[in-house]
Amino acid sequence: MDGTLDGRIGPMVEDGGVSEERLLADAQKGDEAAFALLVKRHRGDLYAHCYRMLGSVQDAEDALQESLLGAWRGLAGFEGRSSLRTWLYRVATHACLRLSSRRPRRMLSSDHGPARSDVHDLGDPVPGPVWLDPLPDDLPAEEEPDPAAAYLRRESVELAFVAALQQLPGTQRAVLILREVLGFTAAEVAGILDTTPASVNSAMQRARAALQQRRSQQAELAALGAGGRRALVDAFVTAWERADVPALLDLLTEDARFTMPPLPAWFDGREDVGRFLAERVFATQWRLVPIAANGQPGFACHQYDGERFSLGAVNVLSLRDGRISWIAAFIDPQVTRYFSVPGKLSR
Structure with a gap:
């Protein structure tokens, strides 16, 4: 099968209208x-x-x-x-x-352990194929x-x-x-x-x-409408790149979560998420490129390394009633490599 299955998934081939x-x-x-x-x-x-x-x-x-x-x-x-x-x-x-x-079964941060309140203790990365992608x-x-x-x-x-x-x-x-x-x-x-x-x-x-308790993100996005979704994305990018924690918190639900596998630490509630953003995340500058993942709004997050902005995370947003209820950050390079975004951005 040298030709048919060349590569991970196989090449795309035009069928020319031939019947199945x-x-x-x-x-x-x-x-x-x-x-x-x-x-x-x-x-x-x-x-x-x-x-x-x-x-x-x-x-x-x-x-x-x-x-x-x-x-x-x-x-x-x-x-x-x-x-x-x-x-x-x-x-x-x-x-x-x-x-x-x-x-092993793929899991979320909440499956691995309870939320933390100490924003300076994020734990060691949990290795192996255990996290949801x-x-x-x-x-x-x-x-x-x-x-x-x-x-x-x-x-x-x-x-x-x-x-x-x-x-x-x-x-x-x-x-x-x-x-x-x-x-x-x-x-x-x-x-x-x-x-x-x-x-x-x-x-x-x-x-x-x-x-039965699942909440459809497509319904949430439809309720926002194209204009509301665009406004939310723009507000998130502006607040994140300016390190404007109060503006970000205004976009979150009261019980918002922030997760970041493969690190085991995650934060539950707007207050703890805000402290983590202020004291850890915004210690450096960021540039965000809007993307889409899992049918939801997301961002390729580039962190300033002293010379340029390097891809450091992919964030996926979940919404509830027009606000962000979950920022799912993925910081494993083996995960972020699947996204077709630049690895580096100039200042």
Whole structure:
């Protein structure tokens, strides 16, 4: 598979309008180019599925690569008893379940320990693949002409939703995603997971109960409107770059959180967040570049190093009633490297 799976996710290939049936027939005869065209139509959605399942960009890439290899090796045996889409999700879901069984569950700062009040004791970085990753909005995804479907796509990768998914056992997580996000029937999910529709429905009930408190960021952003979102982003950038703590605090909810994996410390409540910003974060200058991650507003944060501004963090904002309820800062270079932003900015 030198051509089809070259790179982490495989090259993008134009399909030229060839039917899926023709591509499938050619791929089953060993045509790698036909296989590349065949999976191109599903790759973005499969990638997002792996991210929801695993809560990690790197793990999602690993699972997708394993899925594509598995699909290629097993394609000759695909007999068409289900749609190709269903079969590909079967391959990808099992790849994710295998990977998640070998790696620790991805977590948030609040899962690791209680909030701190001492802004000068941030603890040592917690190593290993244990933290939830943000998902850059510019990573591969299929174009979705249906606004409702596009809304659901963004909602299904929101940071808090993906974090909540990681709290579920693997099978429940898979059932919820396959049923509610991807729209498979209970019978189809039972076939994907080698179980029964009754078991699927039972797992679905338990998963729904665990996630019923989630708050849609897409609904929050829609309530703000384009103008309100732009105003919030502009106000945040201006206050942060001026180190204007009072102005920043005016943008926060009373119970706002600030997290910063891989450091274990996190701060809960506007007062402690304000002290952390004033005494630690703004000890140096910053420049912010607005980005989007997990369908939410975010920023590439560049810290002054004495000569230039170097990328030091990616911040993702969660909102509630028009204010910021969570600043999720990610300071691991292995995470920030996935974002297509300059590593350096001049003064």
